[in-house]
Amino acid sequence: MSSRRQVLAGLAGMSVSPVAVADGGSKSAVALDINLDDPASNLDAYIKLRGSLDSEPVYDIVRGQVFALVAGEQARPLFKMIGAQRSAYARQSPLEYSATTHYLGWLLDWQTERPLRAWANPWTGEHCEVPATRYGPASVRILADRMVPAADTSEPPHDSRRPWFLMGDVVHMVDEIVMPAPAETLYPKADLMTFSGDCSQLADPALARIPSRLSFSAVETWRDWMQVDRPGVLWWHVAGVKLDGPQAYPPELIALLDSADPEFR
Numbered sequence: 001m002s003s004r005r006q007v008l009a010g011l012a013g014m015s016v017s018p019v020a021v022a023d024g025g026s027k028s029a030v031a032l033d034i035n036l037d038d039p040a041s042n043l044d045a046y047i048k049l050r051g052s053l054d055s056e057p058v059y060d061i062v063r064g065q066v067f068a069l070v071a072g073e074q075a076r077p078l079f080k081m082i083g084a085q086r087s088a089y090a091r092q093s094p095l096e097y098s099a100t101t102h103y104l105g106w107l108l109d110w111q112t113e114r115p116l117r118a119w120a121n122p123w124t125g126e127h128c129e130v131p132a133t134r135y136g137p138a139s140v141r142i143l144a145d146r147m148v149p150a151a152d153t154s155e156p157p158h159d160s161r162r163p164w165f166l167m168g169d170v171v172h173m174v175d176e177i178v179m180p181a182p183a184e185t186l187y188p189k190a191d192l193m194t195f196s197g198d199c200s201q202l203a204d205p206a207l208a209r210i211p212s213r214l215s216f217s218a219v220e221t222w223r224d225w226m227q228v229d230r231p232g233v234l235w236w237h238v239a240g241v242k243l244d245g246p247q248a249y250p251p252e253l254i255a256l257l258d259s260a261d262p263e264f265r
Contacts (some may be wrong), residue, residue, distance in 0.1 A: 033203040036171070039144040040094040044160035045202055046173050047097055047142065049195040051064070051089045051242075059246050059252065059265075062087045062214065064238030066107070069219075070230060077212065080108040081115065081238070083133065084249060084257055086264060089142075095157035097142040098150065103259055105133035115256065126227050132260055171199045191218045214240035239258035 003068040037044045044053065051058040054185040059135045062083045069077040083105030090098050106115045107130055116130040139150035145160035163174040177191040223226040243249065246265035249257065257264045 002006070010070040034195075034199075036164045036173075037161065038178075039159050039161045042164065042173075043095060043142070043144045044164040045164075045171070046162055046195070047089055047091075048173070048202060048208070048210060049171070049173055049197045049212045051087050051099065051167065053089070053091075055088055055090060056208075057088070057246075058209065059243045060087070060214070060240050060247070061197035061243060061249060062105070062216070062238050062240035064216070064236060067237075069235050070231055076122065077110050078234070079119075080109060080110055080113055081236075082106055084253060084264070086246075092141075093157055095144045098139065099142055100137055100139050101135070102137040102261075102264065103133070103135040104257060104258060104264060107133075121227055124224065124227065124229055128225050128227055131225060132256075134260075147175075166199060169199050170196055170259045171202055172196045192216070209242070212242050214238070218242065245258060 012198060033043055034041055036045055047053060051074070062081075062085070064081050066075065066079040066081055068078050071112050083103060085103045087099055092098050092112045107119075108114060109116055118129050119128050120126070121128060139154070141148050141150055141152065143155065145162055146155070146158070148155045160235070165172050173195050175193045175195070195212050197212040199209050201207055204210075216236070218234075218236040218238070220234045220236065222232065222234065249265070254265070
């Protein structure tokens with residue numbers, strides 16, 4: 001893999017106009033020395049927030065809640081969740097990175113927050129075995145405005161960018177993945193993600209990665225093992241952070257990771 005130092009060479013200076021803040025007022029924003037309206041610079045900043053501009057693995061942790069949405073019913077709390085992801089990134093061109101990712105996650109009992117081995121379907125009473133969630137290892141292409149499987153070579157790099165905004169001294173970059181609705185449901189699968197980090201760190205060419213936070217909401221069809229017999233969707237609310245390394249996972253998650261995949265960390 002080539003050096004990621006070149007990634008930062010194209011970052012142009014930019015002064016951001018005053019922005020609205022959460023309390024409804026406004027204040028002058030700090031100078032953001034990255035042109036996030038330039039597609040290549042926008043992609044570099046996104047990778048720096050999401051992962052790293054070098055080839056070193058990046059470890060994330062996510063926690064959240066999962067609700068059921070069924071027509072005519074209130075949102076029903078189903079599970080809490082915890083998960084871990086390991087990723088590595090490599091620049092392929094000014095408008096494309098490749099990434100390898102590996103995710104392991106567990107659904108937790110809503111009350112005790114202990115990993116679920118079995119779950120009683122609240123609509124049918126059926127008792128279901130609850131598997132761990134495993135995605136990957138998988139390879140993806142991260143383009144300037146979207147992410148596609150590595151095998152999808154029909155998508156050329158796009159001269160576009162991900163949405164972003166600045167509040168105070170924090171940059172927020174937005175990513176979304178929306179897929180068509182399956183035939184059995186009216187709801188599309190939609191993942192809406194916002195990565196946030198300090199703008200001065202984001203603009204610092206000496207830093208290949210910076211601390212960041214993830215806010216994530218998703219709509220997903222029922223999982224097969226749930227054996228749900230009516231139309232509806234899972235509604236995920238998740239928060240995450242990038243860790244300093246695999247040793248930073250909490251002990252209870254380390255035990256789950258090492259049991260499920262001793263090579264993960």
